[in-house]
Amino acid sequence: MSASRSSNQLVxxxxxxxxxxxxxxxxxxxxxxxxxxxxxxxxxTKDAGSIGGYITRRLVQIAEQSLAGQYK
Known part of the structure; x- marks a missing residue:
């Protein structure tokens, strides 16, 4: 588990x-x-940014697939 998430709060x-x-x-x-x-x-920093960027891409892909399934 991560030690802290700074000021970011999860929805x-x-x-x-x-x-x-x-x-x-x-x-x-x-x-x-x-x-x-x-x-x-x-x-x-490059490694941390790469991880964050790929996570964002993956989350967007998951959301797009979810939305595509809802609106068919």
């Missing part, structure tokens, strides 16, 4: 575990090691 707090799991999956796909102790200070 659905129950999604925390799923988002953390997605973070680890994306990092693994990109070949980026996530620190087990939760400290990201030694992680390159």
């Amino acid at each position: 659905v707090p129950q999604a925390t575990a799923a988002l953390d799991q997605m973070k680890y999956e994306v990092a693994q796909e990109l070949g980026i090691a996530i620190p087990q102790d939760g400290y990201y200070g030694n992680m390159a």
Whole structure:
């Protein structure tokens, strides 16, 4: 689990575990090691940005698929 999410607040707090799991999956796909102790200070900004960008793309894709299914 992540140590803190700064000032960001989740709209659905129950999604925390799923988002953390997605973070680890994306990092693994990109070949980026996530620190087990939760400290990201030694992680390159480029790596952290890559993880965030891919998570955003994946969430948008999931939302688009969900919306496409609703409106058919």
